Amino acid sequence: MEFDTIAAISTPLGEGGIGIVRISGPDALSIAEKIFNPKVKKNIRELKSHTLTLGNVVCPNTGEVIDEVLLSVMLSPRSFTKEDVVEINCHGGIMPLKRTLEAVLDAGARLAQPGEFTKRAFLNGRIDLAQAEAVIDVIRAKTEEGLKVAVGNLEGSLSRKIKKYMDGITDILARIEANIDFPEEDPEAFISRDELYEMIGEIAKEIEEFLREGERGKIFREGLKVVIAGKPNVGKSSLLNALLKEKRAIVTDIPGTTRDIIEEMLNMGGIPVRIIDTAGIRKSRDKVERIGVRRSEKSIEEADLVLLVLDAVTGIEKEDEVIIEKVKDKECIVLINKTDITGKVNIPFYEKATGKECIGISAKKGIGLKEVEEKIKERVFKGEINTTRPLITRVRHEQALKKALASLNESLEACRDGLPLDIIAIDVREAWEALGEITGDKVEEEILNRIFEEFCIGK
Ligand SMILES: Nc1nc2c(ncn2[C@@H]2O[C@H](COP(=O)(O)OP(=O)(O)OP(=O)(O)O)[C@@H](O)[C@H]2O)c(=O)[nH]1
Numbered sequence: 001m002e003f004d005t006i007a008a009i010s011t012p013l014g015e016g017g018i019g020i021v022r023i024s025g026p027d028a029l030s031i032a033e034k035i036f037n038p039k040v041k042k043n044i045r046e047l048k049s050h051t052l053t054l055g056n057v058v059c060p061n062t063g064e065v066i067d068e069v070l071l072s073v074m075l076s077p078r079s080f081t082k083e084d085v086v087e088i089n090c091h092g093g094i095m096p097l098k099r100t101l102e103a104v105l106d107a108g109a110r111l112a113q114p115g116e117f118t119k120r121a122f123l124n125g126r127i128d129l130a131q132a133e134a135v136i137d138v139i140r141a142k143t144e145e146g147l148k149v150a151v152g153n154l155e156g157s158l159s160r161k162i163k164k165y166m167d168g169i170t171d172i173l174a175r176i177e178a179n180i181d182f183p184e185e186d187p188e189a190f191i192s193r194d195e196l197y198e199m200i201g202e203i204a205k206e207i208e209e210f211l212r213e214g215e216r217g218k219i220f221r222e223g224l225k226v227v228i229a230g231k232p233n234v235g236k237s238s239l240l241n242a243l244l245k246e247k248r249a250i251v252t253d254i255p256g257t258t259r260d261i262i263e264e265m266l267n268m269g270g271i272p273v274r275i276i277d278t279a280g281i282r283k284s285r286d287k288v289e290r291i292g293v294r295r296s297e298k299s300i301e302e303a304d305l306v307l308l309v310l311d312a313v314t315g316i317e318k319e320d321e322v323i324i325e326k327v328k329d330k331e332c333i334v335l336i337n338k339t340d341i342t343g344k345v346n347i348p349f350y351e352k353a354t355g356k357e358c359i360g361i362s363a364k365k366g367i368g369l370k371e372v373e374e375k376i377k378e379r380v381f382k383g384e385i386n387t388t389r390p391l392i393t394r395v396r397h398e399q400a401l402k403k404a405l406a407s408l409n410e411s412l413e414a415c416r417d418g419l420p421l422d423i424i425a426i427d428v429r430e431a432w433e434a435l436g437e438i439t440g441d442k443v444e445e446e447i448l449n450r451i452f453e454e455f456c457i458g459k
């Protein structure tokens with residue numbers, strides 16, 4: 001594939017020690033030559049690949065010195081994009097970076113689109129699509145565990161798994177093909193419906209298992225959405241503050257203090273948690289509060305897990321019952337707060353009344369919070385987080401796997417019904433294509449664009 005030469009600032013704009021302008025494409029070297037004066041006079045083509053050279057960036061039109069830099073050349077194919085790449089390490093300020101980029105563009109490069117370097121790495125076959133997506137997951141990882149999952153995917157652990165399924169399917173298709181084309185000529189190649197059923201069934205089973213185990217992987221990318229809910233004044237904001245260990249939300253003894261949604265990120269033993277404090281739910285005449293309550297209700301609907309807070313002092317009141325009903329079908333842990341006042345609470349009573357697991361806590365005194373964290377982890381990962389195996393971190397991957405599984409199940413049914421081989425092959429091929437959407441072997445331009453739009457410029 002032939003591409004033009006692109007360039008962008010690859011580090012965040014702001015003040016820092018260094019900032020990098022990256023150039024990639026067939027003209028990377030000749031463009032760099034126009035704007036770079038090495039201290040030790042040398043032609044840029046003589047520089048050793050993957051080493052740094054000190055010099056000045058100069059304006060290609062006026063010759064004015066813009067910045068003193070370190071430049072590296074990474075010759076094709078040993079570079080991020082597999083193309084010739086030049087990286088210019090400028091001083092990390094907005095002006096040196098901006099002026100250096102301008103010089104590079106003046107010398108003939110085109111400003112890169114968001115994610116275009118990574119897209120080229122994919123299109124040039126250095127990484128597959130799942131790995132390209134992992135690049136952004138590495139950048140955005142919020143916890144060590146999240147990083148581990150992302151780096152695993154970047155190194156190709158997910159891709160290898162998917163490729164294994166695809167290879168298995170290719171084998172099946174080859175067997176079917178041989179039977180359709182020359183059934184008499186090669187008795188060795190003969191495959192019975194039973195054999196076929198078994199081969200397909202095995203892959204279907206593996207995919208099904210992966211979907212089940214890998215399901216929680218999305219949490220590492222998106223964060224687990226945990227919503228604190230309850231009637232006014234039960235101590236929701238106090239709980240948020242206690243979990244964050246900072247005074248993030250306003251706490252007062254006036255019911256209806258929190259009016260809007262407050263969202264913060266929290267690292268709960270490796271799980272990135274989006275913790276959300278909400279307005280206390282009650283019937284209110286106040287217009288602002290009513291809007292807040294509606295937002296609370298919407299948050300509860302979208303939550304992966306609800307922490308329903310009750311007040312140990314008041315016990316369960318009518319207002320609580322309304323909320324208990326709302327979370328009936330949600331993943332939910334009930335926290336009986338203010339046990340510092342009441343002492344131990346009757347947990348079996350609360351569990352019976354709410355139909356949920358209950359824990360006594362004190363947000364004010366920090367009692368029971370460790371247990372809450374443990375329960376959240378237990379609930380979400382059923383006790384184990386194994387980040388050494390690939391997980392499904394994207395809805396896109398999950399959907400493709402489900403589609404592949406559905407197609408395989410159809411082909412199993414076709415086997416069972418003794419349908420002709422070419423009919424069975426159609427479903428099997430569809431399963432292959434669905435998996436190919438993950439690796440990028442079979443993917444539409446539009447999906448590609450959507451994936452790389454997520455990236456920042458310069459990556
Ligand atoms: N004794 C005791 N008081 C608490 C505890 N948690 C919260 N409170 C008090 O209860 C009152 C309400 O606390 P908030 O955290 O503002 O309650 P909230 O649920 O966010 O209330 P709204 O935002 O109005 O819905 C405050 O006076 C807190 O100090 C606790 O564990 N023990």
Ligand SMILES: [Mg+2]
Binds near residue numbers: 236238257278
């Ligand atoms: Mg509050």
